[in-house]
Amino acid sequence: xxxxxVDQITEDGTLVSDFDVKLSDAEKNALLLDALxxxxxxxxxxxxxxxxxxxxxxxxxxxHLGRPWESFKKRIQIPxxxxxxxxxxxxxxxxxxxxxxxxxxGVAVFVDFDPATYVQxxxxxxxxxxxxxxxxxxxxxxxxxxxxxxxNRLTSVRASEFAAYLSLGYAEDERIGIFRExxxxxxxxxxxxxxxxxxxxxxxxxxxxxxxxxxxxYLEHRVDEFLRRRGHDxxxxxxxxxxxxxxxxxxxxxxxxxVDFYGDLKSSDVTKRESPGNDADGIxxxxxxxxxxxxxxxxxxxxxxRDHGNVATIEWNEWKRSVGYERRxxxxxxxxxxxxxxxxxxxxxxxxxxxxANFGVVLGDFTQGRQPDGAARALKVMIKKGTIDxxxxxxxxxxx
Numbered sequence: 001x002x003x004x005x006v007d008q009i010t011e012d013g014t015l016v017s018d019f020d021v022k023l024s025d026a027e028k029n030a031l032l033l034d035a036l037x038x039x040x041x042x043x044x045x046x047x048x049x050x051x052x053x054x055x056x057x058x059x060x061x062x063x064h065l066g067r068p069w070e071s072f073k074k075r076i077q078i079p080x081x082x083x084x085x086x087x088x089x090x091x092x093x094x095x096x097x098x099x100x101x102x103x104x105x106g107v108a109v110f111v112d113f114d115p116a117t118y119v120q121x122x123x124x125x126x127x128x129x130x131x132x133x134x135x136x137x138x139x140x141x142x143x144x145x146x147x148x149x150x151x152n153r154l155t156s157v158r159a160s161e162f163a164a165y166l167s168l169g170y171a172e173d174e175r176i177g178i179f180r181e182x183x184x185x186x187x188x189x190x191x192x193x194x195x196x197x198x199x200x201x202x203x204x205x206x207x208x209x210x211x212x213x214x215x216x217x218y219l220e221h222r223v224d225e226f227l228r229r230r231g232h233d234x235x236x237x238x239x240x241x242x243x244x245x246x247x248x249x250x251x252x253x254x255x256x257x258x259v260d261f262y263g264d265l266k267s268s269d270v271t272k273r274e275s276p277g278n279d280a281d282g283i284x285x286x287x288x289x290x291x292x293x294x295x296x297x298x299x300x301x302x303x304x305x306r307d308h309g310n311v312a313t314i315e316w317n318e319w320k321r322s323v324g325y326e327r328r329x330x331x332x333x334x335x336x337x338x339x340x341x342x343x344x345x346x347x348x349x350x351x352x353x354x355x356x357a358n359f360g361v362v363l364g365d366f367t368q369g370r371q372p373d374g375a376a377r378a379l380k381v382m383i384k385k386g387t388i389d390x391x392x393x394x395x396x397x398x399x400x
Contacts (some may be wrong), residue, residue, distance in 0.1 A: 001019050001020070001021055001022065002019040002020035002021070002022070002063065002064060003019070004019070004020075004064055004066070004067065004071070005017045005018060005019060005071070006018070006019070006020060006064040006071040006072075006074075007064075007071045007072045007074075007132040007357070008020075008104045008105075009102075009104060009107055009109075009132065009135045009136050009139050009357060010104070010105060010107060011105070011106050011107055011139070013136055013139050013140040013356065013357065014356065015132065015136070015356060015357040015358075015360075017071070018104070020063045020064055021103070021104070022061070022063075023061050023101065023103055025048070027103075028059050028061060028101050029041050029050060029059075031101055031103060031108050031159065032050045032057060032059065032099075032101070032110075033050070034108075034159070035108070035110070035159045035160075035162040035163060036050070036052045036162065036163050036166070037163065038052070038053075039051060039052040039057075044056055044085065044088075044089070045084065045085045045088040045089070046081070046084075046085075047081060047082070047085050049085070052166060053166075054093070054094050054095060055094065055095045055096075055097055055166060056085065056089050056094050056095065056096045056097065057096075057097045057099050058082050058085060058096060058097065058098055058099065059099045059100075059101055060076035060077060060078070060099075060100055060101070061076065061100070061101050061102075061103075062074050062075070062076055062100040062101060062102040062109075062111060062130055062135075063075070063076075065127075065129070070361075070387070070390075071132075072131050072132035072133070072358065072361065072387075072390045073129065073131060073389075073390075074102075074129070074130045074131065074132070074135075075100075075127045075128060075129045075130060076098075076100040076111075076113070076127070076128050076130075077126070077127055077128075078098060078113070078118050078126045078127070078128055082096075082098060082115075082118075083115075083118070083119050083121075086098075086115050086119055087119070096115055097112055097115075097166075098112070098113040098114075098115050098118065098128065099111065099112055099113070100113065100128065100130060102130075102135050107135075107139060108158075108159035109135050109138045109139060109156055109157065109158055109159065110156070110157050110159065110162050111128075111130050111134065111135075111138075111154055111155070111156045111157075112154065112155045112156075112157065112165075113128040113152065113153075113154050114152065114153040114154065114155075116153070117150070117151055117152045117153075118152070128152065128154070129148060129150075129152075129389070130154060130156065131389045131390040132357050132358060132390055133353065133355070133357055133358050133389075133390045133391060133392075134146070134154065134156040135156060135357075136355060136356075136357035136358070137156060137353075137393075138156035138157055138158050139158055140291075141158075141173075142157070142158050142160070142161045143155065143156070143157050143158070143161055143165055143170055143171060144156045144157075145170050145172070146392055146393060146394060146395070147395060148389055148392070149388070149389060149392075155170055174235055175235060175236055175253060176351065176393070176394045178227075178230075178232045178235060178236050179236075179296065179349070179351065179394065179396075180394075180396070181226075181230065181232075182222075182223065182226050183349060183396045185226065186222055186226075186298075186346065187346055187347070187348070187349065187396060187397070187398050188398070189345065189347070189398040190345065191303075191343050191344075191345045192215075192218070192343060192344050192345065192346070193312075193342070193343050194214055194305075194312055194316055194340070194341060194342055194343060195312070195315055195316060195319060197214055197215070197218040198210070198214050198218075198316070198319070199319075200218070200221070201214075201217065201218060201221050202323060204221070204225075206220075206221045207240060208220075210320055210325050212336040212339060212340060213267075213339075213341075214341065215267045215300060215341060215344045216265075216266070216267035219265060219267045219298055219346075220238065220240070220250065220265060223238055223265060224238040224240065234254065234256065235253070235254065235255075236251060236252075236253055236254070237251070237252040237253075237254055238250060238251060238252075238265070239251075239252055247262050247282070247286055248282070249262040249263060249264045249278070249286075249293075250263070250264050250265040251263035251264060251265055251294065251296060253294070259290070260290065261286070261290035261291065261292050261293060261294070262286055262290065262293060262294075263293060263294030263295065263296055264277065264278060264293075264294070264295055264296070265296050265298075266295055266296065266297040266298070267297075267298050267300065268297055268298070268299050268300070269299070269300060269301075269302050270299040270300060270301055270302075270347055270348065271302075273384065273385050274382055274383065274384045274385065275295065275297060275352075275382070275383045277295060277362070277380060277381035277382065277383065278380065278381055279378045279379070279380060279381075280362070280378070280379045280380060280381050281378060281379070283354060283359070283381050284359070287354065287355065287356060287359060291355065291356065292353050292354070292355045293353065293354045293355070294351055294352065294353055294354075294393070295350075295351070295352040295353075295354070295383070295391075296349070296350075296351050297349060297350045297351075297352065298346050298348075298349045299346070299347060299348045299349065299350075300344040300345055300346045300347060301344065301345045301347055302341055302344055303341065303342045303343045303344070304339075304340065304341060304342060305337065305340045305341070305342040306337060306338060306340070307342075308342060310334060310337050310340075312340065312342035312343075313333070313334060313335075313336065313337045313340045313342075314333045314334065316340065317331070317332065317333045317334070317335050317336075318333060346398075347397060347398050348395070348396065348397035348398070349395065349396050349397075350388065350392060350394070350395045351392075351393040351394040351395070352383060352388065352391035352392060352393065353391055353393045354381065354383075354391065358390050358391055361387050361390060361391075362381045362382055362383055362387075362391075
């Protein structure tokens with residue numbers, strides 16, 4: 001029995017706080033053998049392993065990382081001898097699996113850590129990290145894979161699907177595949193000039209073309225155009241005009257006409273250490289109805305016009321006037337000069353999921369200050385970069 005109250009996942013995916021329970025070697029083997037008909041326990045390269053066909057399974061229990069780490073941070077320890085087993089298996093034409101076993105009150109989740117990055121390390125022991133969200137995704141969806149912030153690939157699998165996973169491989173979520181396609185078009189390491197972007201939006205009559213924070217609106221335009229052109233809007237739909245009774249979010253994940261859940265599209269400077277989101281109460285209501293919520297965040301490097309004599313700011317304001325845009329205030333060629341972005345380079349994206357297992361982590365003390373009448377503003381969702389692994393669904397980036 002552990003000594004710290006930490007995150008645990010129940011059979012229906014509910015998050016509870018409880019102690020880790022230590023599994024004996026026999027109990028770990030029993031969980032694997034129950035999940036893998038025909039598997040056997042034996043010795044290979046001096047190590048006690050579970051053999052399943054041509055696969056050699058090395059196992060450790062998933063437990064909390066320990067003080068002072070947050071309760072969602074878990075890991076297994078990969079001993080140096082595992083690396084020797086992996087080398088021998090490759091030579092013998094076998095495949096080695098580094099598997100973490102999570103067990104709690106009838107729940108069994110196997111976390112398959114791709115050995116590729118761990119075999120390159122020379123330390124005596126190497127920690128392989130996993131978060132509560134990985135376990136939640138596996139228990140509720142069956143399979144879940146991601147690449148963590150250190151470049152390690154891990155796949156979490158509910159026990160009932162482990163045999164199929166080992167035989168057939170990982171079945172990627174269709175929506176992730178759609179964003180992967182979009183990234184192939186959009187994340188091209190190109191420097192995007194402000195005037196080029198707003199003129200593209202103006203040519204198609206995109207709403208908010210004249211707004212100062214153009215990178216986010218340009219991203220919306222590109223996502224919407226891509227989904228429609230590729231016919232993906234029957235799976236992921238962008239909604240610009242929110243109808244009465246709808247949630248006020250950009251992305252609708254649909255199955256035909258049935259809403260599965262919602263998400264929001266964000267454009268953010270890559271240097272920001274946290275991502276403020278929407279009102280926490282709205283996200284809470286959305287979770288109560290649909291169970292999950294996605295933030296799809298595209299990060300960019302930013303070049304401000306103020307650092308280049310505001311030439312781009314003046315060009316932007318002159319162009320707006322030339323196409324008939326009018327403000328109530330007199331024309332000012334330096335309007336928005338302090339914040340106008342001359343160019344951006346979109347360099348990475350992340351899909352973050354908020355769900356019942358991690359919602360509490362985003363409810364920090366981030367507030368928007370006070371309303372003009374002095375009343376406190378509503379609490380906002382805030383995802384700090386230090387906690388992203390407990391929300392991360394998918395990530396992609398361009399080469400440096």
